Amino acid sequence: xxxxxxxxxxxxxxxxxxxxxxxxxxxxxxxxxxxxxxxxxxxxxxxxxxxxxxxxxxxxxxxxxxxxxxxxxxxxxxxxxxxxxxxxxxxxxxxxxxxxxxxxxxxxxxxxxxxxxxxxxxxxxxxxxxxxxxxxxxxxxxxxxxxxxxxxxxxxxxxxxxxxxxxxxxxxxxxxxxxxxxxxxxxxxxxxxxxxxxxxxxxxxxxxxxxxxxxxxxxxxxxxxxxxxxxxxxxxxxxxxxxxxxxxxxxxxxxxxxxxxxxxxxxxxxxxxxxxxxxxxxxxxxxxxxxxxxxxxxxxxxxxxxxxxxxxxxxxxxxxxxxxxxxxxxxxxxxxxxxxxxxxxxxxxxxxxxxxxxxxxxxxxxxxxxxxxxxxxxxxxxxxxxxxxxxxxxxxxxxxxxxxxxxxxxxxxxxxxxxxxxxxxxxxxxxxxxxxxxxxxxxxxxxxxxxxxxxxxxxxxxxxxxxxxxxxxxxxxxxxxxxxxxxxxxxxxxxxxxxxxxxxxxxxxxxxxxxxxxxxxxxxxxxxxxxxxxxxxxxxxxxxxxxxxxxxxxxx
Numbered sequence: 001x002x003x004x005x006x007x008x009x010x011x012x013x014x015x016x017x018x019x020x021x022x023x024x025x026x027x028x029x030x031x032x033x034x035x036x037x038x039x040x041x042x043x044x045x046x047x048x049x050x051x052x053x054x055x056x057x058x059x060x061x062x063x064x065x066x067x068x069x070x071x072x073x074x075x076x077x078x079x080x081x082x083x084x085x086x087x088x089x090x091x092x093x094x095x096x097x098x099x100x101x102x103x104x105x106x107x108x109x110x111x112x113x114x115x116x117x118x119x120x121x122x123x124x125x126x127x128x129x130x131x132x133x134x135x136x137x138x139x140x141x142x143x144x145x146x147x148x149x150x151x152x153x154x155x156x157x158x159x160x161x162x163x164x165x166x167x168x169x170x171x172x173x174x175x176x177x178x179x180x181x182x183x184x185x186x187x188x189x190x191x192x193x194x195x196x197x198x199x200x201x202x203x204x205x206x207x208x209x210x211x212x213x214x215x216x217x218x219x220x221x222x223x224x225x226x227x228x229x230x231x232x233x234x235x236x237x238x239x240x241x242x243x244x245x246x247x248x249x250x251x252x253x254x255x256x257x258x259x260x261x262x263x264x265x266x267x268x269x270x271x272x273x274x275x276x277x278x279x280x281x282x283x284x285x286x287x288x289x290x291x292x293x294x295x296x297x298x299x300x301x302x303x304x305x306x307x308x309x310x311x312x313x314x315x316x317x318x319x320x321x322x323x324x325x326x327x328x329x330x331x332x333x334x335x336x337x338x339x340x341x342x343x344x345x346x347x348x349x350x351x352x353x354x355x356x357x358x359x360x361x362x363x364x365x366x367x368x369x370x371x372x373x374x375x376x377x378x379x380x381x382x383x384x385x386x387x388x389x390x391x392x393x394x395x396x397x398x399x400x401x402x403x404x405x406x407x408x409x410x411x412x413x414x415x416x417x418x419x420x421x422x423x424x425x426x427x428x429x430x431x432x433x434x435x436x437x438x439x440x441x442x443x444x445x446x447x448x449x450x451x452x453x454x455x456x457x458x459x460x461x462x463x464x465x466x467x468x469x470x471x472x473x474x475x476x477x478x479x480x481x482x483x484x485x486x487x488x489x490x491x492x493x494x495x496x497x498x499x500x501x502x503x504x505x506x507x508x509x510x511x512x513x514x515x516x517x518x519x520x521x522x523x524x525x526x527x528x529x530x531x532x533x534x535x536x537x538x539x540x541x542x543x544x545x546x547x548x549x550x551x552x553x554x555x556x
Contacts, residue, residue: 073107120186124136139155140153140191164226165229165230165254166229167289172257173223174254176217177251178248185214200242225257230288243276246274247272250271250285263303263313266289304418307417313545314543314545318330318336323369328392330398337540343498344496356541357535357536359512361391383512386409391409393405408543457479487522489503507540517533
């Protein structure tokens with residue numbers, strides 16, 4: 001989760017003036033009605049929207065030019081909520097009887113509490129579709145009584161943040177915050193809304209603005225990987241109330257692509273000047289994530305010692321594979337496991353698996369979909385896969401992990417050091433995690449070198465069983481933000497048979513002795529860093545990334 005609690009900023013605005021911002025709802029002629037309503041069910045109300053700059057929105061995406069409508073969007077018409085249906089290039093709501101008098105529209109539903117005010121949120125959630133941001137922008141509309149179409153117009157201005165990455169690592173942008181020293185960017189404002197007009201005015205008579213109304217944040221989900229080198233750009237739009245000319249502080253939050261939550265997080269802060277921003281006007285800020293000039297900082301959470309002066313961070317989840325598309329990815333959550341569906345493993349299976357034989361990167365016919373019980377089918381016949389193409393993180397691109405070849409598998413001795421030799425107060429604990437509807441996932445929590453055990457984030461002694469540490473999803477998310485790593489007890493596979501899901505965790509190392517590879521083993525009563533299952537066992541894989549704790553650079 002992104003922490004938007006920090007309210008520090010260095011900007012100052014001039015006095016905020018009251019702005020009357022004119023817009024209009026287009027009158028619809030009888031001829032236009034016939035054309036616009038073609039393909040729309042009888043009794044439905046067509047909804048349209050303008051994009052920033054006044055261009056008509058079609059439905060395809062949110063950008064400077066257009067506005068998205070999605071199936072399931074909720075709009076309010078005359079105080080009642082309705083669901084939006086998208087058909088072709090039109091969006092409409094059914095079941096609304098247009099009154100004889102002018103009627104009002106609000107998007108998203110619940111944005112306003114009365115007829116004279118609008119409350120602009122301080123936080124938004126946004127996602128990406130086909131590489132473009134989808135955002136629920138606050139909009140209002142009025143239409144004449146009896147109209148069968150209503151056009152929405154923006155209440156807000158917007159800050160268009162273009163982010164490129166000049167760090168030495170691929171990242172995912174997780175959020176953007178825009179803040180001011182004196183301007184009101186969110187909260188409640190007075191509104192004059194009629195057919196043909198939309199005005200937004202200052203609400204406070206004495207000019208006082210509450211601190212919580214001086215910043216707006218957008219949290220991003222499913223955001224694409226932003227490669228380092230500055231060639232790729234991610235666009236993030238942040239809606240704000242109209243403001244006078246001044247300065248804004250723009251804060252960009254990012255983390256290393258593929259890393260666990262809490263590990264290798266970056267924060268960029270920059271102050272930018274702007275002219276007065278009216279409703280429906282967008283300013284552009286260009287942000288380059290870089291350590292030059294000291295604007296980008298990296299936290300030190302989530303680092304684990306695996307030897308003297310050697311550190312790693314772990315991937316965001318167990319490695320998964322889809323034979324149908326020949327695709328590797330990291331699980332979206334640390335506690336995610338495939339379980340019994342691993343039994344479908346096959347060369348043409350189009351689902352995901354996460355229990356794979358040792359050294360099955362796909363190199364030299366050692367495929368991740370192998371389910372034979374022949375030792376020589378798996379990895380090299382002798383020695384370790386450390387640093388070789390048999391290592392899953394070396395040989396393969398991983399779709400949500402950034403640059404290919406930057407991840408690797410821990411050696412058996414590194415597992416030993418991490419679990420038994422680190423000079424920290426507590427290294428690990430077995431836990432039972434509750435994730436919605438009483439779903440219980442047992443597993444092992446690893447504590448990073450600099451973990452903060454305050455604020456109720458302490459688990460019981462290392463070698464107690466799962467039930468000694470029953471934790472909620474909310475508590476785990478706090479622990480994860482502090483850099484903790486969760487290894488689910490995902491079971492193991494022999495041939496196509498799956499055993500001990502939620503009971504045992506087997507995690508491969510890169511080390512091998514004879515026909516048996518080394519693995520981390522844990523269950524309710526055991527803890528072994530050098531367990532030796534046969535190489536044809538299907539076990540879990542949690543890859544790591546080498547770092548230098550003294551800098552932002554790779555130590556590989």
